[in-house]
Amino acid sequence: MNDMANEYPRTVHLKGKRFEFRLLGQDDRDEMLAFARALPEEDLRFLRVDLTDPKVVDDWLEGINAGLRIAVVAHLDGRLVGYGSLNRRESSWMRHLGEIRIMVLPEVRQAGLGGHLAHDVFQLAQQIGLTKIVAQMAREQRGARQMFHKLGFSIEALLADWVIDPRDATHDLILMSYDVTGLEAGAGA
Numbered sequence: 001m002n003d004m005a006n007e008y009p010r011t012v013h014l015k016g017k018r019f020e021f022r023l024l025g026q027d028d029r030d031e032m033l034a035f036a037r038a039l040p041e042e043d044l045r046f047l048r049v050d051l052t053d054p055k056v057v058d059d060w061l062e063g064i065n066a067g068l069r070i071a072v073v074a075h076l077d078g079r080l081v082g083y084g085s086l087n088r089r090e091s092s093w094m095r096h097l098g099e100i101r102i103m104v105l106p107e108v109r110q111a112g113l114g115g116h117l118a119h120d121v122f123q124l125a126q127q128i129g130l131t132k133i134v135a136q137m138a139r140e141q142r143g144a145r146q147m148f149h150k151l152g153f154s155i156e157a158l159l160a161d162w163v164i165d166p167r168d169a170t171h172d173l174i175l176m177s178y179d180v181t182g183l184e185a186g187a188g189a
C-alpha cells in the first residue's frame, strides 16, 4: 500500500475550515487514543473495537504495519478530528473485499468531512485492486447509513442482534456494499 503515501499529506477546505489529510502512522498512537476518548458515549457504543484502550490501538497500528489496514486521518488545527479506514480480509476467499469505517468528531460533522474521507478510502481501495467495499453499522447509526447511501452504497443485509454494546444490549447490524468498478459514478464527495 506504500505507493499511495505520495498523495499525502494534502489539504482539504470545507466550510471555511482547513483540514490536513494524511496516512495514519505509528507516531499517531496517542492522537488516535485522544480522538477515541473524545467521542461521545453514543459513538463509543458502536466502535467495532475499543479504540480508547491503548492495547487495542497498538493492535490496530500493527494491522497497518502488516498491510491489513490503511487509514486516512484528518487534522484540524493540529488535532486529529476524523479518520477513514480500510480493513482487508486475511482469508483468501475474501481478498477482493475491504471494509470501510469512517469516524468524525461531532463538532466537525455535516461539513463534508466524512464524505471526503470515504472518497479517499474508495480511491485507496481501487488502487490496491479491491473490487468490493463493505460498510457495517448498527441500525441506530442513521447518519452513517445516510452518508453511505449518498455515496452509492446499497444495503445487502440486516442481521438481527449481531452487535452487542458495552452495556450488553444487542443491536441489529446493517451491511452495505459498493462495487468499486462504479467509483466514478457513485462517489461524488
Ligand SMILES: CC(C)(COP(=O)(O)OP(=O)(O)OC[C@H]1O[C@@H](n2cnc3c(N)ncnc32)[C@H](O)[C@@H]1OP(=O)(O)O)[C@@H](O)C(=O)NCCC(=O)NCCS
Binding pocket: 043, 100, 101, 102, 103, 104, 105, 108, 109, 110, 111, 112, 113, 114, 115, 116, 135, 136, 137, 141, 142, 143, 144, 145, 146, 147, 148, 150
Ligand atoms: C457518519 C459520519 C462519519 C458522517 O460524517 P460527516 O462528516 O458528518 O459526513 P458528511 O458531512 O460528509 O455527510 C455526508 C452525507 O451524509 C449526510 N449525513 C451525514 N450525517 C447525517 C445525519 N446524521 N443525518 C442525515 N444525513 C446525514 C450528509 O447530509 C451528507 O450528504 P450531502 O453530501 O448530500 O450533504 C459521522 O456522523 C460519524 O462519525 N458518526 C459516528 C460514527 C459512525 O456512525 N461511523 C460509521 C461507521 S462505518
